[in-house]
Amino acid sequence: MPVSIQDVADHANVSISTVSRVLNRRNIVNEATRKRVESAIKELGYRPNVFARGLMLRRSHILGLVLPDLHGEFYSEIIRGANARARELGYRLMISSVAADDDGSELMATVADQALVDGVAVMVSEVDARTKATLSDVKLPLVVLDGEVKGVRHDSVVIDQRMGVAALLKHLIDNCGAQRLVFVGGQPTNVDTIERLAAFQEAAAEGGVSIESSDVFHLDYRYDTAFDLGQKKVREWARRRVSVFAANDEMAAGIIDAAIDAGLSLPGELPVVGFDDTRIAAMTRPRLTTVHVPMSSMGASAVELLCQRLEDPTRPATKITLQSELIVRESCGVHANPS
Amino acid sequence: MPVSIQDVADHANVSISTVSRVLNRRNIVNEATRKRVESAIKELGYRPNVFARGLMLRRSHILGLVLPDLHGEFYSEIIRGANARARELGYRLMISSVAADDDGSELMATVADQALVDGVAVMVSEVDARTKATLSDVKLPLVVLDGEVKGVRHDSVVIDQRMGVAALLKHLIDNCGAQRLVFVGGQPTNVDTIERLAAFQEAAAEGGVSIESSDVFHLDYRYDTAFDLGQKKVREWARRRVSVFAANDEMAAGIIDAAIDAGLSLPGELPVVGFDDTRIAAMTRPRLTTVHVPMSSMGASAVELLCQRLEDPTRPATKITLQSELIVRESCGVHANPS
């Protein structure tokens, strides 16, 4: 049923070699013959068979994108950015997600798709030994998003979270007069949490604020759990005049809502800031002061990097650092942008 | 470099035919030989070449998923559901998005990938002539999500929105005493808007409430525009004692926030309900009364349908109808669940 290169050749009265040549724009094919072949292609609606081509070229023009989970806006933005750039560069995207509680088999399975994809971009939420082992089995161009896997050769796209956290805390301390800080993050093994917490502690120290370990909370990045925590804690926090740093907007929203439900007046009695600058950030009341993380750029850069390595496999490992940016809204207690 | 079937054959001292046979679990291979081959496979870490296989079998085990846009939770939930089910059934997912303002070329491009995927699931936000033409070019198993394209043979997954809208309006009218209704939807050409508006008008009529055409607003499903509209309208709406039906949660959130900013007391002065039951619905204050739409089931069902048709291409066109469900929270003005 589907029209093959042979059909085109017959139709244009040439051999399949010639058709293949005009298809690949290589070797100069005689002007007249080329036109003939091209019109035959158009006429028959011919499309080269991807498999036959892949079999010969060892190239599928498919890129794999593996995300920790498909929940939430954060990841869908990455997909969006990656998808758009892939399209532009003539690639397609194969997406899979690895559940947080996955035993590694999911990642394995995707990596097993190596036969199919030309390269893989992976975002891992936790770098354990198994993940590392799996990743080091990847023989293809590999891009790691928002992290680094030591001992495994890969390009990477990272967010400069330190800068964002630093700017945020500086704003909180210098402009909003924060004197006590609470950190609400994900699990201690989560790479983002690790980095954000480290940056948080560093920036707090720099600002002359010391953090008590009882003021560091490890949740799961979700609204509900943050809301629950908030219900227990907001009064105490307000009394102690702390400012809350949540490692993502959703948790910040949960805490804000818990505080409002508790009758607190925000931001006055409890400044809360978030991270990521997802759409939720503009939907809370007070609206969230947060750090904008260029999610879709991340996806796009990953694709970009993959394609570059595909073209030049020998280039040294590259790392793209994306800047995060402080977005001041109302939840931190100060309305004007810091000078 | 990659190990081929020949390597396995050599290693196990059999012919490639035998290896192929144990791979495909067909024809009975002698127990002992099979074990030998299997251990050779494991030892060499052999994985069949997807392209060679695809070339022979005309099957890629890849499913295409085309969404109108990758923004927002709605779509990411569909992806999640589809991805999970695809994995279970041994398929992979290739995702692409068609921007709302796309000229059709994106859809075209994806459909052109037919050579690659075994089937396509498409969600279209507007069914115009071009879309229809493109879709009727699809020679593969086709599933249309949340819509129907007349004249094109396809299976479909639809949400029974009528039931949801009816239940919602009944609740609003009977239990919350709504007497005037406002509809805030997407553009008039949008399939969801068309359906929700029709169901809305029908259910309103049934409840004895007439809708003035000036009370029907066509926006774009986004928080910001709804917020803007709200800023202009909430006082008037409150004065007229209307209840607002927004065609998705984000717009409902925008209107609620505008109302609160305007100093209105909610839900008392302005009941607002949403649709979809995304995570936002639990984040507004008052929390949204809305209609739960099983988004991830939609994705899963689409994959399911695709696989079924792949197995039996002759079965009659199938339509899976997913139920939507009324979720009563506070924004409608009544806290208790209706009896």
Next chain:
DNA sequence: TCATGCTCTGAAAGCGCTGTCAAACACTCG
């Protein structure tokens, strides 16, 4: 006139796999 070089084209060899077909072998039965 013939060797030489150039441009363009076709034949054919795979890429790694599946599936058909027939061969090899071991039995069983008359």
Next chain:
DNA sequence: CGAGTGTTTGACAGCGCTTTCAGAGCATGA
């Protein structure tokens, strides 16, 4: 003991494509 049956295996022909490699056709200069 030969024919018939069943089980297990290998040889080989493609699937649709790219890519050598060689040959055909033609013009050029000695």
